[in-house]
Amino acid sequence: MAGNSYGTLFRITTFGESHGEALGGIIDGCPPGIAINLEDIQFEMSRRKPGQSAIVTQRKEPDDVQFLSGIFEGKTTGTPIGFIIPNTNQKSDDYSHIKDNFRPSHADYVYEKKYGIRDYRGGGRSSARETASRVVAGAIAKQILPEIKINAYVSSVGPLFLEKPYQDLDFSKTESNPVRCPDIEMATKMEDYIRDIRKQGDTVGGTVTCVIQNVPIGLGEPVFDKLHAELGKAMLSINAVKGFEFGSGFCGAKMKGSEHNDLYNPDGTTKTNLSGGIQGGISNGMDIYFRVAFKPVATIMQKQESLDNKGIITEMTGKGRHDPCVVPRAVPIVEAMAAIVLADFYLINKIY
Numbered sequence: 001m002a003g004n005s006y007g008t009l010f011r012i013t014t015f016g017e018s019h020g021e022a023l024g025g026i027i028d029g030c031p032p033g034i035a036i037n038l039e040d041i042q043f044e045m046s047r048r049k050p051g052q053s054a055i056v057t058q059r060k061e062p063d064d065v066q067f068l069s070g071i072f073e074g075k076t077t078g079t080p081i082g083f084i085i086p087n088t089n090q091k092s093d094d095y096s097h098i099k100d101n102f103r104p105s106h107a108d109y110v111y112e113k114k115y116g117i118r119d120y121r122g123g124g125r126s127s128a129r130e131t132a133s134r135v136v137a138g139a140i141a142k143q144i145l146p147e148i149k150i151n152a153y154v155s156s157v158g159p160l161f162l163e164k165p166y167q168d169l170d171f172s173k174t175e176s177n178p179v180r181c182p183d184i185e186m187a188t189k190m191e192d193y194i195r196d197i198r199k200q201g202d203t204v205g206g207t208v209t210c211v212i213q214n215v216p217i218g219l220g221e222p223v224f225d226k227l228h229a230e231l232g233k234a235m236l237s238i239n240a241v242k243g244f245e246f247g248s249g250f251c252g253a254k255m256k257g258s259e260h261n262d263l264y265n266p267d268g269t270t271k272t273n274l275s276g277g278i279q280g281g282i283s284n285g286m287d288i289y290f291r292v293a294f295k296p297v298a299t300i301m302q303k304q305e306s307l308d309n310k311g312i313i314t315e316m317t318g319k320g321r322h323d324p325c326v327v328p329r330a331v332p333i334v335e336a337m338a339a340i341v342l343a344d345f346y347l348i349n350k351i352y
Contacts, residue, residue, distance in 0.1 A: 001115070001125070006234065007340060009347040010141060014133035016085075018122030024084035025133035027070070027140060029347065032078030034144055036071055041139040045085075047332040048135045053178035055194045056323050061088060065136055081140065085132050101316055102307045105298035109307070128239040128326065131333045138336020141343035147214050148342060152334040154181045154327045155209040155291065157190040158197070166211050166289060180331045198324035201301030205240075205294050206327035208334045212277070212288040212342070217268075218352075219283040219345040226281025227345060228290075234337040235292045240326050243293030247276020262286075292334055294327050 005013040009029040016023030042065065049063040050056060063085055070081030099120050102109040107126035111118040118124060142150065151171040155162045162183055173182040179194070181187035190206075197204045220227030232244045252260055252274060262270035262279075270286060277288035299318040306316040323329065 006237070007344045010144070010340065010344040012134065012137040012340060014130060016087075016130065016133070017119050017124040018087070018127030018129040019119070019124070020087060022084040022086045023129065023133050024082070025137060027081040027083075027137050029344075030070065030076050030078070030081055030140060031144070031347070032076055034076040034140075035074060036076060036140065036143060038065075038067075040143065041065060041136060044135050044139040044142075044332050044336065045132065047175070048132060048329055050329070053328070055178050055191060055198070055325065056329055063132055076140075083133075083136055085136070087129075097316065097319060098306075100309050101314060102309070103298060103316070103318075104304060104306060105295075112309070126239075131238065131336075134238075134340070135332055135336045138332075138339040141336070141339035144343045145339065145346060149213040150210065150335045150338050150342075151213075152208050152210040152331045152338070154179050154187075154190065154331060155207050157193055157206040157325055157327060158204040160186065160190050160193055161207075162186050166209065171211075174331070178328060180328045194325045201318075202324070203297040203300055203322070204325050205242075205296040206325060207294065208292045208327055208330050210290055210292070210334050210338055212338060215277060215283045215285065215288055215342070216346075216349075217283060217285040218349055219342065220278065220281045221345075221348070222281045226278070227283055227288075227341075228276070228278045228281065230341050230345070231288075231290060231338065234341050235290070235334065238292070238330065238333055238337060240294045240297065240330075241292055242295045244290065246278065246288070246290035248274040249276075249291065292330075294330055297323050297326055 004015065005011055011028040012025055014025045045063045045065060050061055066084050068082040070077055070079050098108065107123060108118060111126060153174045162181060164183060169182045171182055173184060174180050177184065177187040179187045179190045181190055194204065228246050231246065235241055235244045248260060260274050262272045262275050264270055273286045276290065277283055277286040299322045301318050303315055303317050306314050308314050
């Protein structure tokens with residue numbers, strides 16, 4: 001299986017399956033002498049881990065990170081940073097019913113056709129549990145870039161959409177509720193909606209908005225490695241992501257140039273920021289903001305048609321511990337992937 005690494009200079013390779021012994025990763029390219037706050041890393045892991053509230057999967061995993069190399073006396077050494085995250089709460093029997101069946105909208109069918117074998121326990125490598133390793137790398141990337149502020153939050157759940165612009169939000173309130181929406185009134189509505197969806201044995205999708213502030217001018221390469229292109233690739237590599245837009249996004253397609261152009265101030269900033277902080281694939285110093293769309297979790301606790309490995313349509317009902325809505329736990333993953341992209345481009349930019 002190829003495609004387990006991401007990045008150019010700051011590069012993360014992940015390994016492990018949902019119900020294997022452990023997940024883990026190797027981070028190459030982290031500069032030496034970076035002071036690493038292990039508590040901050042564990043905090044980010046706690047934001048992503050399962051079982052943290054009543055509206056997410058009830059799998060109980062502490063997600064304690066064990067570093068094996070690359071950090072000495074609290075600082076990076078410049079050598080590869082190796083780490084593992086032990087799996088402690090597998091219930092593999094929950095997945096015995098899909099050993100010979102392919103769940104609708106899961107990776108089961110394509111994995112078996114591509115590789116001729118698959119780990120059906122929780123989806124194996126295709127499980128979103130793989131993202132735990134990304135969060136570790138993202139937490140380290142954030143510590144490389146202490147001046148840059150990365151804040152993601154849930155901006156919609158199903159039909160419920162937070163209309164307020166991010167400039168009117170208090171990001172300190174994002175962690176005050178299980179939905180991770182910084183608007184408390186909307187967070188309450190979203191939580192109630194997710195609870196109702198769960199009672200129905202169903203799931204629902206939503207969006208995560210991310211705002212990156214204090215970005216220096218010059219990050220990004222102007223042809224194939226545009227900053228927004230790499231952010232898009234990073235976000236679209238996250239499980240369940242179906243869409244990505246930055247700046248004016250699809251709304252910009254409805255506008256005229258006279259409406260969309262960001263006019264300059266004398267200091268080089270712009271009066272508006274429909275460009276989303278990126279022009280010509282390069283950061284321009286303004287806020288970078290983008291939105292990521294997540295589909296509903298494919299496993300539902302309702303009867304639906306499935307396909308078995310003999311080509312027979314059968315009926316099945318989902319089992320196991322699953323999120324009724326993935327977006328609350330996706331917030332730290334979006335931040336982590338954004339941090340990895342920015343750290344990589346930051347190191348590339350130091351070459352010039």
